[in-house]
Amino acid sequence: MFPYERVVRFHEVDPAGLLFFPHFLTYAHEAMERLFDPLEGGYSRLVTERRIGLPAVAVHSDFRAPLRYGDTAVVETSVSRLGNRSLTLRYAFVRASDRVLTAEVHHTVVTTDLAAMRSCPMPDDVRRVAEAHLESPVIAPS
Amino acid sequence: MFPYERVVRFHEVDPAGLLFFPHFLTYAHEAMERLFDPLEGGYSRLVTERRIGLPAVAVHSDFRAPLRYGDTAVVETSVSRLGNRSLTLRYAFVRASDRVLTAEVHHTVVTTDLAAMRSCPMPDDVRRVAEAHLESPVIAPS
Amino acid sequence: MFPYERVVRFHEVDPAGLLFFPHFLTYAHEAMERLFDPLEGGYSRLVTERRIGLPAVAVHSDFRAPLRYGDTAVVETSVSRLGNRSLTLRYAFVRASDRVLTAEVHHTVVTTDLAAMRSCPMPDDVRRVAEAHLESPVIAPS
Amino acid sequence: MFPYERVVRFHEVDPAGLLFFPHFLTYAHEAMERLFDPLEGGYSRLVTERRIGLPAVAVHSDFRAPLRYGDTAVVETSVSRLGNRSLTLRYAFVRASDRVLTAEVHHTVVTTDLAAMRSCPMPDDVRRVAEAHLESPVIAPS
16 A cells, blocks of 8 residues: 555635545546656656556546545555556545545556557556555465 | 537646546536526525535546547536435536547535535425436326 | 636635636636637647647736636737747736726747747747737838 | 745646646745645634635746656745735745756735735734745844
8 A cells, every 4th residue: 555645735625615526536646646656767757758658447436524625635545456458546535634534536547558549568667566556466376 | 418518728638648537527517517507696606605515425437538638528417316415417528529428427416515514405496407407307106 | 809708617716715826827828729719720739730839938917806716707818019939918807797807917928849849930820810919019110 | 945845747737748837826825835834723724714815916927947747846935025914925946856947936915814805914923934934034223
């Protein structure tokens, strides 16, 4: 599990005083970017130089409690599924002050050749980082 | 069905040239705001004066094709479920140039007293607007 | 003068209920994008295919009155200066309900070859659009 | 001088690969929020409980070099002017990799009673924090 800590900012809450819900997904993407920091050059080089990206194909989110301006969220990030060309990330948004689970997001991405805009096999270094955060590592049969 | 037309803006695409996926939810929220324009004072008065909001409790999104800078999306909005204190909106994101379905979002919201931050019965005027866009209107039994 | 009408959206106001001030510049950029709609393929083709952009070199903004959620702004856009490789746009943000001037923004941009990231002569079609909105057209001497 | 370090995020760059210029102001506001962390409850309590805010009345920005996805900016923040009801913050955006000054922003804010939306005398604790970052502290005459 990879923890990403994030303060809710002034301009991210809505007139009801609550974190605007699409921003949960922005935080999730930020957590994924940080999770892939061990790649050489990080996620940014993956996208801008190697031209491989991880576009979302499905995102399922459940919201249980609000986050407000001034709250800190710990986005507990893990990989719940790891395929050949796709992976699913799971993000639990825990409010730092009281450890309440405020939201859970499941985010499925496909390794994609951005020039051709077609799926491609997952690069080895991407796989290694993902494996390090896999929830239930596959046990190789003896 | 309520169509909301939206041009993808310069700053809304990511370095891969694609609409950043959380913005699909921002567009969905904009479509919901417009759908509730028939309320007196619109969605803005509902939130800021009557202090009733529609926070999301679940959002499920599937992405099929990209939207890029310069594309126009028609966000076809309907109400797929209408309960006593909640409703589910469905948004089909259709690319205007070729009518390709690029994404589908299901968005469940709960009518909420924002002062108490507790669910409340759906106001009659909110219900009437929602009913006007209900996909399969309930047929009252004879 | 080119008018761009824009509703202040739910997620664009801050916890004080006011349009978050960087969004004035976002609206300004949107107005500029619309102003250049007469280019073939619009501003989006200029940037993504012809690889010419208009990065800002200076932005000066004065704020006089707030915009709030639900307000509509008319962004009255004009070109106050037109050079060989740069131009200055002026945006007056007029609140639609009472015609109050809420903000004024001066935005100087340089026509830039995005591949080389160097200034370049202003393309003729860009100049023609800009000239059509010039505040005090230059009178050619006889 | 108060340094605020900020990584340029994936979704903050435009199709030209450059940090979208309004985000410089968002970073500036973030730096100001962090600068006021020493207030009890921070800037968030100032706004949401004490109902005192610091709306901008003028923002002047000069841009000299781009920031790109993956860059880190150090936003060097100071107070260049401190009045009775207003102050001006200065932000120098230094690119961490090569110490190039990429942008400079001057941001004048007015201490404002958000309920009445009228300027108010600067609270003592706000003044103390601002003074600690004043560029040329006033020397009391002997």
